[in-house]
Amino acid sequence: MYETLAMYIDGQWCQGSTGEGEDVVNPATEAVLGRLPHASTADLDKALAAAKKGFDLWRRTSAYDRSRIMEKAADLVRARADQIATILTMEQGKVLAEAKVEVASAADICEWYAEEGRRAYGRIIPGRIAGQRQMVVREPVGPVAAFTPWNFPAVTPIRKMAGALAAGCSIIIKASEETPGTCIALVRAFVDAGVPAGVLNLVFGVPDKVSRHLIASPIIRKISFTGSIPVGKHLAKLAAEGMKKATMELGGHSPVIVFDDADAIKVAEVAAAGKFRNAGQVCISPTRFYVQEGAYEKFVGRFTEVAKGLKVGNGLEAGTQMGPLANKRRVDSIMGFVADAKQHGATVAAGGERIGNQGYFYAPTVLTNVSEDSRIMNEEPFGPAAPILPFKSFDEVIQRANRLEFGLAAYAFTKSAATATAVSDALESGMVGVNHLGISLPETPFGGVKESGYGHEGGMEGLDAYLVSKFVTQIGA
Numbered sequence: 001m002y003e004t005l006a007m008y009i010d011g012q013w014c015q016g017s018t019g020e021g022e023d024v025v026n027p028a029t030e031a032v033l034g035r036l037p038h039a040s041t042a043d044l045d046k047a048l049a050a051a052k053k054g055f056d057l058w059r060r061t062s063a064y065d066r067s068r069i070m071e072k073a074a075d076l077v078r079a080r081a082d083q084i085a086t087i088l089t090m091e092q093g094k095v096l097a098e099a100k101v102e103v104a105s106a107a108d109i110c111e112w113y114a115e116e117g118r119r120a121y122g123r124i125i126p127g128r129i130a131g132q133r134q135m136v137v138r139e140p141v142g143p144v145a146a147f148t149p150w151n152f153p154a155v156t157p158i159r160k161m162a163g164a165l166a167a168g169c170s171i172i173i174k175a176s177e178e179t180p181g182t183c184i185a186l187v188r189a190f191v192d193a194g195v196p197a198g199v200l201n202l203v204f205g206v207p208d209k210v211s212r213h214l215i216a217s218p219i220i221r222k223i224s225f226t227g228s229i230p231v232g233k234h235l236a237k238l239a240a241e242g243m244k245k246a247t248m249e250l251g252g253h254s255p256v257i258v259f260d261d262a263d264a265i266k267v268a269e270v271a272a273a274g275k276f277r278n279a280g281q282v283c284i285s286p287t288r289f290y291v292q293e294g295a296y297e298k299f300v301g302r303f304t305e306v307a308k309g310l311k312v313g314n315g316l317e318a319g320t321q322m323g324p325l326a327n328k329r330r331v332d333s334i335m336g337f338v339a340d341a342k343q344h345g346a347t348v349a350a351g352g353e354r355i356g357n358q359g360y361f362y363a364p365t366v367l368t369n370v371s372e373d374s375r376i377m378n379e380e381p382f383g384p385a386a387p388i389l390p391f392k393s394f395d396e397v398i399q400r401a402n403r404l405e406f407g408l409a410a411y412a413f414t415k416s417a418a419t420a421t422a423v424s425d426a427l428e429s430g431m432v433g434v435n436h437l438g439i440s441l442p443e444t445p446f447g448g449v450k451e452s453g454y455g456h457e458g459g460m461e462g463l464d465a466y467l468v469s470k471f472v473t474q475i476g477a
């Protein structure tokens with residue numbers, strides 16, 4: 001049922017040349033799923049040479065032909081969705097229903113970029129001299145090096161692969177070593193759809209070794225990374241040394257502001273469903289709940305009920321509503337956040353502990369009486385713990401929402417159109433959801449401000465990330 005683990009370099013599925021590698025573990029059972037090969041420096045050089053060759057070929061392939069191949073890849077992902085979703089749940093832990101939604105989104109993203117790649121329009125600027133033509137042509141930036149994390153093993157890699165391919169770039173992707181099977185299955189779909197050798201290459205290895213080598217290569221012209229802020233800053237510095245274009249999708253700490261006039265019960269249900277999706281391991285997860293005093297008790301009551309009622313277990317078992325955390329680091333981390341919050345005076349209204357001693361399970365947790373100084377209010381929690389705090393006024397809550405260096409996503413709930421406009425204007429955030437949490441679609445720009453990064457994926461901005469402008473001015477012969 002699980003994927004055959006391999007790298008894909010220059011049109012060949014391969015094992016690493018040195019035999020080095022690591023085990024991939026199922027977070028629900030701690031069983032080893034397979035052995036993942038690592039790329040040696042020689043393997044990475046091979047991938048770089050392939051990406052150079054692939055770029056020369058792919059940039060000259062018409063946007064129409066590229067689009068046809070990518071549409072076929074999207075269809076193959078759809079046709080194989082059940083199989084890919086099962087692999088995803090086995091290696092990452094999220095419940096199968098969520099994995100299926102993620103794989104369906106991955107197919108949609110691929111299809112959308114396939115279409116958008118045919119619209120990489122330039123423009124004509126009127127000349128100052130009779131007969132002069134001034135043109136702006138959009139060209140692919142060049143071979144891309146991309147690095148993706150373990151929390152969305154389908155959506156995150158396909159955003160980068162499809163964005164690059166749609167623009168006419170070749171790509172070397174290093175997907176997460178902890179969730180490699182899903183990306184391998186996606187690469188199979190592109191290969192079966194007809195993506196030529198060298199255009200798409202998949203490697204694994206020691207992350208810092210791989211990224212340093214690829215980013216330093218003069219062949220690579222664009223870096224795209226999704227992951228934590230510290231790693232993003234490190235890779236941005238490496239990219240800057242070669243003056244390379246970069247997209248950085250980094251962490252968040254999303255405030256959720258619930259005003260008195262919202263339906264506290266309904267909002268609590270929506271917010272709890274959003275909070276515990278993928279066990280809270282989502283960069284746009286709602287993480288800091290600010291509820292206006294009049295709605296606070298009702299909101300906390302319903303949110304806590306929902307948290308306590310969730311069935312936690314192996315994501316492959318029917319009826320499971322929340323799976324394990326993706327790795328042991330996350331369990332240790334969330335335990336640390338909760339212990340620290342308690343030390344700062346927090347009350348545990350639900351959860352607050354590990355479940356069982358096999359698999360990385362942690363109970364859906366609700367914290368009240370939380371001090372704004374506790375770590376969970378200042379560092380990205382990336383786990384199933386929800387701190388809920390009361391607030392009094394609009395200005396006060398905006399100050400508290402904007403006080404961190406994160407600026408990825410923010411949410412607000414209100415029945416007032418005036419408050420909705422005021423709050424979306426005031427929040428320092430790359431994305432704002434008003435009265436719902438659905439802020440990620442293929443056709444809309446996804447990205448942060450402040451330390452949450454720069455650049456976008458999705459929307460016309462997502463294609464733009466892989467293009468450069470060339471100005472051509474021409475006077476008759």
Ligand code: NAD
Pocket residue numbers: 147148149150151176177207208209211212226227228229231234235249250251252282283329380381382
């Ligand atoms: P981490 O910060 O070391 O790694 C995050 C991701 O970056 C992993 O996929 C890792 O393989 C990759 N990575 C690490 N060093 C790299 C390097 N030098 N070059 C290229 N890739 C590199 O730690 P972690 O334990 O996996 O995650 C910790 C925190 O990262 C989480 O608490 C969360 O805040 C954040 N995170 C964010 C996202 C996101 O979607 N923005 C995804 C995963 C993790």
